[in-house]
Amino acid sequence: xxxxxxxxxxxxxxxxxxxxxxxxxxxxxxxxxxxxxxxxxxxxxxxxxxxxxxxxxxxxxxxxxxxxxxxxxxxxxxxxxxxxxxxxxxxxxxxxxxxxxxxxxxxxxxxxxxxxxxxxxxxxxxxxxxxxxxxxxxxxxxxxxxxxxxxxxxxxxxxxxxxxxxxxxxxxxxxxxxxxxxxxxxxxxxxxxxxxxxxxxxxxxxxxxxxxxxxxxxxxxxxxxxxxxxxxxxxxxxxxxxxxxxxxxxxxxxxxxxxxxxxxxxxxxxxxxxxxxxxxxxxxxxxxxxxxxxxxxxxxxxxxxxxxxxxxxxxxxxxxxxxxxxxxxxxxxx
Amino acid sequence: xxxxxxxxxxxxxxxxxxxxxxxxxxxxxxxxxxxxxxxxxxxxxxxxxxxxxxxxxxxxxxxxxxxxxxxxxxxxxxxxxxxxxxxxxxxxxxxxxxxxxxxxxxxxxxxxxxxxxxxxxxxxxxxxxxxxxxxxxxxxxxxxxxxxxxxxxxxxxxxxxxxxxxxxxxxxxxxxxxxxxxxxxxxxxxxxxxxxxxxxxxxxxxxxxxxxxxxxxxxxxxxxxxxxxxxxxxxxxxxxxxxxxxxxxxxxxxxxxxxxxxxxxxxxxxxxxxxxxxxxxxxxx
Amino acid sequence: xxxxxxxxxxxxxxxxxxxxxxxxxxxxxxxxxxxxxxxxxxxxxxxxxxxxxxxxxxxxxxxxxxxxxxxxxxxxxxxxxxxxxxxxxxxxxxxxxxxxxxxxxxxxxxxxxxxxxxxxxxxxxxxxxxxxxxxxxxxxxxxxxxxxxxxxxxxxxxxxxxxxxxxxxxxxxxxxxxxxxxxxxxxxxxxxxxxxxxxxxxxxxxxxxxxxxxxxxxxxxxxxxxxxxxxxxxxxxxxxxxxxxxxxxxxxxxxxxxxxxxxxxxxxxxxxxxxxxxxxxxxxxxxxxxxxxxxxxxxxxxxxxxxxxxxxxxxxxxxxxxxxxxxxxx
Numbered sequence: 001x002x003x004x005x006x007x008x009x010x011x012x013x014x015x016x017x018x019x020x021x022x023x024x025x026x027x028x029x030x031x032x033x034x035x036x037x038x039x040x041x042x043x044x045x046x047x048x049x050x051x052x053x054x055x056x057x058x059x060x061x062x063x064x065x066x067x068x069x070x071x072x073x074x075x076x077x078x079x080x081x082x083x084x085x086x087x088x089x090x091x092x093x094x095x096x097x098x099x100x101x102x103x104x105x106x107x108x109x110x111x112x113x114x115x116x117x118x119x120x121x122x123x124x125x126x127x128x129x130x131x132x133x134x135x136x137x138x139x140x141x142x143x144x145x146x147x148x149x150x151x152x153x154x155x156x157x158x159x160x161x162x163x164x165x166x167x168x169x170x171x172x173x174x175x176x177x178x179x180x181x182x183x184x185x186x187x188x189x190x191x192x193x194x195x196x197x198x199x200x201x202x203x204x205x206x207x208x209x210x211x212x213x214x215x216x217x218x219x220x221x222x223x224x225x226x227x228x229x230x231x232x233x234x235x236x237x238x239x240x241x242x243x244x245x246x247x248x249x250x251x252x253x254x255x256x257x258x259x260x261x262x263x264x265x266x267x268x269x270x271x272x273x274x275x276x277x278x279x280x281x282x283x284x285x286x287x288x289x290x291x292x293x294x295x296x297x298x299x300x301x302x303x304x305x306x307x308x309x310x311x312x313x314x315x316x317x318x319x320x321x322x323x324x325x326x327x328x329x330x331x332x333x334x
Numbered sequence: 335x336x337x338x339x340x341x342x343x344x345x346x347x348x349x350x351x352x353x354x355x356x357x358x359x360x361x362x363x364x365x366x367x368x369x370x371x372x373x374x375x376x377x378x379x380x381x382x383x384x385x386x387x388x389x390x391x392x393x394x395x396x397x398x399x400x401x402x403x404x405x406x407x408x409x410x411x412x413x414x415x416x417x418x419x420x421x422x423x424x425x426x427x428x429x430x431x432x433x434x435x436x437x438x439x440x441x442x443x444x445x446x447x448x449x450x451x452x453x454x455x456x457x458x459x460x461x462x463x464x465x466x467x468x469x470x471x472x473x474x475x476x477x478x479x480x481x482x483x484x485x486x487x488x489x490x491x492x493x494x495x496x497x498x499x500x501x502x503x504x505x506x507x508x509x510x511x512x513x514x515x516x517x518x519x520x521x522x523x524x525x526x527x528x529x530x531x532x533x534x535x536x537x538x539x540x541x542x543x544x545x546x547x548x549x550x551x552x553x554x555x556x557x558x559x560x561x562x563x564x565x566x567x568x569x570x571x572x573x574x575x576x577x578x579x580x581x582x583x584x585x586x587x588x589x590x591x592x593x594x595x596x597x598x599x600x601x602x603x604x605x606x607x608x609x610x611x612x613x614x615x616x617x618x619x
Numbered sequence: 620x621x622x623x624x625x626x627x628x629x630x631x632x633x634x635x636x637x638x639x640x641x642x643x644x645x646x647x648x649x650x651x652x653x654x655x656x657x658x659x660x661x662x663x664x665x666x667x668x669x670x671x672x673x674x675x676x677x678x679x680x681x682x683x684x685x686x687x688x689x690x691x692x693x694x695x696x697x698x699x700x701x702x703x704x705x706x707x708x709x710x711x712x713x714x715x716x717x718x719x720x721x722x723x724x725x726x727x728x729x730x731x732x733x734x735x736x737x738x739x740x741x742x743x744x745x746x747x748x749x750x751x752x753x754x755x756x757x758x759x760x761x762x763x764x765x766x767x768x769x770x771x772x773x774x775x776x777x778x779x780x781x782x783x784x785x786x787x788x789x790x791x792x793x794x795x796x797x798x799x800x801x802x803x804x805x806x807x808x809x810x811x812x813x814x815x816x817x818x819x820x821x822x823x824x825x826x827x828x829x830x831x832x833x834x835x836x837x838x839x840x841x842x843x844x845x846x847x848x849x850x851x852x853x854x855x856x857x858x859x860x861x862x863x864x865x866x867x868x869x870x871x872x873x874x875x876x877x878x879x880x881x882x883x884x885x886x887x888x889x890x891x892x893x894x895x896x897x898x899x900x901x902x903x904x905x906x907x908x909x910x911x912x913x914x915x916x917x918x919x920x921x922x923x924x925x926x927x928x929x930x931x932x933x934x935x936x937x938x939x940x941x942x943x944x945x946x947x948x949x
Contacts, residue, residue, distance in 0.1 A: 117511050161900060264840075266869065
């Protein structure tokens with residue numbers, strides 16, 4: 001498949017930060033040799049899942065062109081993001097990739113009416129010259145998310161609920177008719193009863209509008225509900241990735257298994273399974289500096305080799321796992 | 335605007351007092367337009383008369399009615415203060431917003447200039463300048479010069495406000511809405527910066543008028559021009575306290591106190607009102 | 620004998636600023652009981668009034684919050700406390716931290732950022748009990764921490780040196796130092812990763828099982844309640860909509876709101892479609908008349924708009940406040 005057919009192509013990306021003062025300090029590898037891609041022809045919802053410190057937020061920032069990779073490349077529609085510099089090029093990029101942020105109450109300035117941002121977006125990307133021209137575009141975008149201009153008109157953020165604001169945020173992101181929406185924890189700060197509306201919206205966007213969604217979350221339940229494929233991240237590595245049903249119904253990597261077990265299920269068939277005692281690592285930050293597999297400290301199946309070098313990526317049962325346990329079973333991925 | 339005024343008058347005691355004080359001072363300043371006495375001329379009335387109905391603030395050793403002299407003095411001091419505030423606000427906002435939003439090289443240059451001004455001892459420099467420009471020192475010149483010194487603290491304040499605003503998600507939303515950096519600074523950040531600017535303006539006014547008083551008392555400004563400071567200067571020249579002409583000193587001091595108190599109370603009540611958090615509470619947030 | 624009896628509690632926030640007065644009816648007629656040796660969960664979305672309920676129940680009421688009517692009465696063994704009548708000194712000396720303690724979201728509210736953990740323990744124990752013998756205090760604190768499964772090294776560290784999960788566990792250790800009869804946990808794991816959340820909640824469960832006390836767990840995350848709570852009360856807009864043992868709430872809820880809430884939860888293993896409730900949670904300064912859920916309820920009838928539904932008892936420990944359930948229609 002040529003590069004042109006990929007909407008987003010992340011190639012062996014590593015992001016390192018220098019932590020600490022000018023003298024001394026350490027290197028923090030936030031993202032370590034991560035590769036994945038999203039096809040151009042078929043829109044999909046791709047989830048980056050992981051807990052805090054997994055590197056998913058850093059990856060998200062990188063894909064919004066907020067920071068550059070230390071090594072590796074990010075290609076959008078075949079073009080290396082680091083070459084996108086001039087205002088015109090940046091605007092082109094933003095027309096095709098739009099974000100939805102986590103905190104609905106910080107997404108819009110509390111002192112401005114939310115509709116202003118929609119009008120601004122319409123003027124910047126669709127060429128509407130004034131409010132009158134922009135109004136039908138704004139109305140249309142709001143309708144797509146189940147709202148209307150009447151409901152939202154003249155309102156400040158605090159006059160709307162978290163769920164409504166997130167929907168307005170998605171509407172705003174839709175105005176330039178993007179190909180990719182990057183949603184960073186879009187429902188984690190939204191009330192439980194309103195979450196589904198937004199999550200269902202992403203499904204609708206994929207099915208009816210041909211928009212792909214890069215969904216970043218720690219909530220495996222909603223990820224299972226809407227994703228096509230999922231990548232599980234731990235301390236900068238992708239430890240397991242593949243079709244979501246394969247990865248979450250039959251998790252292979254011990255960390256994925258731990259994650260799945262730890263998600264509290266709403267209809268617990270066996271409350272005691274979740275209640276089985278687990279040992280939380282003493283000081284989690286130590287895991288970052290570990291040589292070899294980052295999960296070795298907590299893994300119930302740890303072997304000597306796990307502590308010596310990074311495990312290779314192995315293709316097993318329709319997905320990719322970064323684990324020595326499966327080395328004999330299948331062929332390593334190049 | 336009028337509803338704001340009405341709300342503040344009705345509900346805020348501080349504002350009511352400050353309103354009365356400032357209106358009184360303004361009225362005094364406006365009365366200068368109908369003054370029966372020309373402040374440039376001396377010995378128009380009997381000297382050293384204590385306050386009476388005919389001369390509410392008494393008369394001075396120079397044969398001037400102090401009340402009508404003060405009306406010009408207040409007018410000039412206010413004009414001077416406003417000029418300084420205007421000049422320094424413009425510079426502070428420009429420097430603060432630019433340094434904050436652009437960051438990098440521009441920020442470093444602007445802040446170096448800023449910090450140099452901060453460490454400069456303002457009073458000795460103003461004294462020096464007053465000496466050098468003795469002949470051509472007039473109100474406008476003094477106002478502009480003081481304005482050129484009054485901006486650095488506030489510029490840094492504005493800059494740090496902008497720095498923190500830049501990190502907030504709504505700035506990124508604005509970027510992704512296609513808004514240019516300039517418009518972001520004006521539309522998104524300025525409304526948060528304005529309360530800071532307002533607070534520092536009043537502060538600046540008080541500083542400017544006080545600085546003028548200091549310079550005038552030292553005889554370093556145009557002493558023929560009536561201002562609060564030159565009133566005190568002339569009173570000292572004629573040893574008013576020793577001679578028992580206390581009203582000559584009491585008048586400018588009293589007016590200055592009313593003016594400063596009024597400004598301060600005005601500042602603190604309006605500042606609370608336009609604080610974004612209060613506005614949000616008002617709107618029901 | 621119930622540990623806590625709350626009867627028809629109403630607590631409002633009254634503010635007046637620049638001539639605009641607003642009354643937020645955060646808790647508007649709530650009655651429930653807490654028994655000994657149970658974990659009672661309160662579920663509800665943001666601005667349903669649960670935080671206010673906690674403030675009243677734990678006795679931390681400050682203007683502009685005021686209790687309008689209602690009773691909050693505790694029975695700690697032989698010691699009876701009426702929260703409306705108790706004076707602040709007695710509250711501080713005998714009740715706070717000794718009979719009632721709390722774990723809040725974001726442990727920073729109880730952990731002093733500029734003092735080592737052990738000093739915070741000293742502050743709390745010193746204030747509420749006094750430390751006559753420092754050595755035995757240190758030994759007991761270390762033992763307490765160790766029994767709870769925490770490494771004793773944390774006592775010598777500063778809060779910022781610990782991860783969020785570790786801090787919450789230390790906060791729980793602090794809250795249990797006097798073995799209180801009631802631990803109030805307000806969104807204790809909301810900002811934490813899922814694995815860490817599991818560890819923290821397990822710690823809470825183990826403590827409860829060991830000491831037989833009561834935990835009042837407040838969180839909007841229903842899945843947490845499903846795995847931790849014995850009974851759950853569903854709050855909506857300042858009132859209780861339904862209350863029942865956990866299995867019943869999740870498997871056979873009767874109130875339309877509860878049914879909807881449970882039905883909309885995503886689960887791993889099930890990709891079938893789920894719908895969201897229409898409308899938005901009401902503004903407590905201007906709530907809907909009658910049953911507060913009626914604007915969003917798919918079954919609402921005219922009576923729901925007029926009359927506030929009373930809590931009726933459906934079965935042993937299962938209560939609902941809904942006209943249609945009462946009439947046997949739902």
